[in-house]
Amino acid sequence: MAKTVYDERNIAMMMDLYELTMANGYFLQEASERKVAFDVFYRRNPDGGGFAVFAGLEQILQYLEGLHFGEEDVEYLRSLNLFDDKFLEYLSNFKFTGDVYAFPEGSVMYPGEPIITVVADLVQAQIIETELLAQINHQSLVATKACRIVRAAGGRAVSDFGARRAHNNDAAIYGARACYIGGVNGTATVSAGQDFKIPVSGTMAHSWVMFYKDELTSFRKFAEIYPNNCILLVDTYDVLKSGVPNAIKVFREMKEKGIESKNYGIRLDSGDLAYLSRKARKMLDAAGFTAAKIVVSNSLDEYTIRSIIDQGGRIDAFGVGERMITARSEPVFGAVYKLCAVEENGVMQPRIKISENVEKVTNPGLKRVYRAYNAEGHSICDVLAKYDEEASSITALIDPDKPWKKYSATNLTFKEMQQCMMKEGVRCLEQESMKVIRDRLKQQLENELWEEEQRFENPHSHYLDMSPAYYQEKMKLLEEGSCS
Numbered sequence: 001m002a003k004t005v006y007d008e009r010n011i012a013m014m015m016d017l018y019e020l021t022m023a024n025g026y027f028l029q030e031a032s033e034r035k036v037a038f039d040v041f042y043r044r045n046p047d048g049g050g051f052a053v054f055a056g057l058e059q060i061l062q063y064l065e066g067l068h069f070g071e072e073d074v075e076y077l078r079s080l081n082l083f084d085d086k087f088l089e090y091l092s093n094f095k096f097t098g099d100v101y102a103f104p105e106g107s108v109m110y111p112g113e114p115i116i117t118v119v120a121d122l123v124q125a126q127i128i129e130t131e132l133l134a135q136i137n138h139q140s141l142v143a144t145k146a147c148r149i150v151r152a153a154g155g156r157a158v159s160d161f162g163a164r165r166a167h168n169n170d171a172a173i174y175g176a177r178a179c180y181i182g183g184v185n186g187t188a189t190v191s192a193g194q195d196f197k198i199p200v201s202g203t204m205a206h207s208w209v210m211f212y213k214d215e216l217t218s219f220r221k222f223a224e225i226y227p228n229n230c231i232l233l234v235d236t237y238d239v240l241k242s243g244v245p246n247a248i249k250v251f252r253e254m255k256e257k258g259i260e261s262k263n264y265g266i267r268l269d270s271g272d273l274a275y276l277s278r279k280a281r282k283m284l285d286a287a288g289f290t291a292a293k294i295v296v297s298n299s300l301d302e303y304t305i306r307s308i309i310d311q312g313g314r315i316d317a318f319g320v321g322e323r324m325i326t327a328r329s330e331p332v333f334g335a336v337y338k339l340c341a342v343e344e345n346g347v348m349q350p351r352i353k354i355s356e357n358v359e360k361v362t363n364p365g366l367k368r369v370y371r372a373y374n375a376e377g378h379s380i381c382d383v384l385a386k387y388d389e390e391a392s393s394i395t396a397l398i399d400p401d402k403p404w405k406k407y408s409a410t411n412l413t414f415k416e417m418q419q420c421m422m423k424e425g426v427r428c429l430e431q432e433s434m435k436v437i438r439d440r441l442k443q444q445l446e447n448e449l450w451e452e453e454q455r456f457e458n459p460h461s462h463y464l465d466m467s468p469a470y471y472q473e474k475m476k477l478l479e480e481g482s483c484s
Helices: 017-028 057-066 071-079 085-092 122-127 129-153 169-182 190-196 206-211 215-225 239-256 273-286 302-310 434-447 468-483
Strands: 035-041 099-102 116-121 157-160 230-233 264-268 293-296 317-320 336-344 347-350 367-373 379-386 396-398 406-408 413-416 419-423 463-466
Touching: 017 085, 017 122, 035 122, 035 129, 057 099, 057 129, 057 419, 071 085, 116 122, 116 129, 122 129, 129 157, 129 169, 129 302, 129 317, 129 336, 129 434, 157 169, 169 190, 169 434, 206 215, 206 230, 215 230, 215 239, 230 239, 239 264, 239 273, 264 273, 273 293, 273 302, 379 468, 396 468, 463 468
Parallel strands: 157 317, 230 264, 264 293, 293 317, 379 463
Antiparallel strands: 035 116, 035 336, 099 116, 099 419, 336 347, 367 379, 367 413, 396 406, 396 463
């Protein structure tokens, strides 16, 4: 893979200070080599949706593979006068040697379930928290938003136009990656195209039209240079009186010269897009240019896109910028990283966080996450089970919110969601292509998820059930914790 923004600095120092102060404390207590397990999970789907999209895993694996502290890093930490010299020496020879279990990237995921589990020495597991969450929270948020926008477009092309409104270079590049996982057709961000093999596309800016003495001249110059990518921006002056008529003149001139463009049409970037696209379509069709595309942009999201389509807008492709790349409607994903098990006498013992806020009570211990399917292949729930429980041994399910109800699992099939991604600091699987990741999400949306879960308003809630054995273990820990 080509060099990216991600490689320009040692990302090891991208962490909250308390990761290091805790790690130093553990080290001084000679607890640094005890094994622990942390889960990454989130509590609520963005935008009130029925699910979220997992993205960012590849960057996490790259980070863990290359994680080290250079001389400048160690000297900076020494200057803070917080850390023991022996701990700083430990950091200077640091290498991640833990295990990582995770959902495959591009998986649909739901609140409360561990999408990543890290099993590692205590210090190693502690200091990676910030970077793991930064990657998951950003890319999963944008991928989820992109997925919503693509579904609203109803099969029409969607392209990421968001780089200039992203929060910085990294957010633009990795946001474009997340958008592609979420289903967009391409990006206008050249570096993302280079780094991740995402198709790139672009038209022209208003400055191109304004540079020339008149609109028609600007269109002719562009068509001369880019006959096979001739999308003309028609709203600089007047869409229906000037822009579209001038575009038609240029298309007619190209036809008279024998130029058969592979990709031509107009772009609208302002005004009433539903109305203007209908009028423009009639004008283009009347002139014989039925293959001319109509591309629209301008502060689009899933709701504006759906509104335009519902009003009869004649759109072939949407260029979506700030509202997708920043997930403007709800720009915080909220994934967390919580301790779930600690090694004691060679055995991983479960840990639980108890809170006055019920939604902040954690699911303890090492565990398995299964996705349950009915005979038609639809996913009906996800299931938490004890780590030693094989799917074949699960005959009943408990809804933890309604524990008095038990459901039979005898007619269900199960798929284990977490896979071993890294063992003792070494990758278990080869890096996946963007196409594989993107197709994984597409397959799940088309074949596994209920349509009711994919609604924008009042989607069906996907159940996170528990095996009876796991439910009993959690209840036991809750009782013990409440009495301590």
